Amino acid sequence: MVQMITQTGNVSDAATILGITQSALSHRIREAERLLSTPLFIRRNKKLVPTSAGERLLHSANVILKEMELAEFDIAKYSAGINQTLRLGVDHRVGSHWLPELYQAFNDKVLDAEIELISDPNPDAFYCLRNGRLDICIMSGAKVQAGFQSHFLLKDELVAVCLPEHDFAQKELVQVEDFLDQIYITDTTTPEYHREYEQVFSPHNTFPQQVIRVGRTDTIIAFIKAGKGISILPKWTLQPYLANSRLIYKSIGESGFFIDWMAFTRKDEVEHSPCLQLADCLVALFD
Structure with missing residues (x-):
């Protein structure tokens, strides 16, 4: 709701995209503003723009919607027989010319897991590894931190x-x-x-x-x-x-x-887990 109004700048277009009436959307906005005791939008140059409170709510909405989309995507893969998705973090310096060979080697080795490429992850890749946003990350010259395992590539x-x-x-x-x-x-x-x-x-x-x-x-x-x-x-x-x-x-x-280019995984990974098998595929790729 907040996301659509911010993108379109008006209630009418936002309601059309959401598939509800303009009056219903207006009512929802008024009710949200009543519950929060603050306006969420102001009119500027004939367009609705979020207030500071609206911007804060929009940020949370974007995070939640992204997580919901990811959850739906993962659940759909479970029904297709994919039991685990491994999130591989790479930044723009790594390139992508080696990825098809890695995907093929991993798919031949592990049948019930797949790789999801995360390009340009959060600058603190170890933080992403720690909180599960990444399962494995490729970096150059990084110092090994406690709780992580390094795999030398080249x-x-x-x-x-x-x-x-x-x-x-x-x-x-x-x-x-x-x-x-x-x-x-x-x-x-x-x-x-x-x-x-x-x-x-x-x-x-x-x-x-x-x-x-x-x-x-x-x-x-x-x-x-x-x-x-x-x-x-x-x-x-x-x-x-x-x-x-x-x-x-x-x-x-x-x-x-x-x-030195290194791949990093969490140290608590179980032996022969799909994540460590992906790390083995990476090492073999550059051997």
């Missing part, structure tokens, strides 16, 4: 990504100081454990003169392809973008910089 090199006409393309190796006068495209300027800011820039007190934060890997790639700058990405993240593109990459420094 060691990955951080590389400089650019176009063939960029100055970096002529170098055998890119040095850290080479980034000083560059326009650097990144998903975040927040230093993260074992990522480029902590490994490459901060220890050398060397930072690019201009940083453009664009939020997602595919947007970073689009900026580089357009000649708007360079970036540092893990090779595994970069891999699917190299096909049919002019992108090239270079190692950084004599020894290079590396990160």
Whole structure:
């Protein structure tokens, strides 16, 4: 009710979508306002917009409706013989080129469970694992916390990504100081454990003169392809973008910089549970 009125801006359209009369919806809103002793909507520029109380109620409604939709979805799968849904958390840096092979390997191994992919989960993935919003999560460079089990997937090199006409393309190796006068495209300027800011820039007190934060890997790639700058990405993240593109990459420094990709599960998982079998499939995929 609150959600529909917020989306449409008027009672008439909201009532049509909900399949009730306009007067019935108006009555429900008035009754809700009476019970809460506060208005839920005000009229602004001929549209109904939620008050602060309406916004708070809308937030709760969105959470509840999402949980109801998820519950209905899960229950429908139980009736189809799927006894467990494993929620796999990945962020935009992980990519998706490896997922079909993982899905097939897991489906061949576990017949009564399935994988649900959760893209860009809450920034605190361990919190999501702890409260059951995720069953397994793939991260790079994360410190293992109490109550969780880590599964090593692969060691990955951080590389400089650019176009063939960029100055970096002529170098055998890119040095850290080479980034000083560059326009650097990144998903975040927040230093993260074992990522480029902590490994490459901060220890050398060397930072690019201009940083453009664009939020997602595919947007970073689009900026580089357009000649708007360079970036540092893990090779595994970069891999699917190299096909049919002019992108090239270079190692950084004599020894290079590396990160570890890990899968994390709760430590209390029962041996041979579907979740741990999914973790085994992930490990085997990168073995």
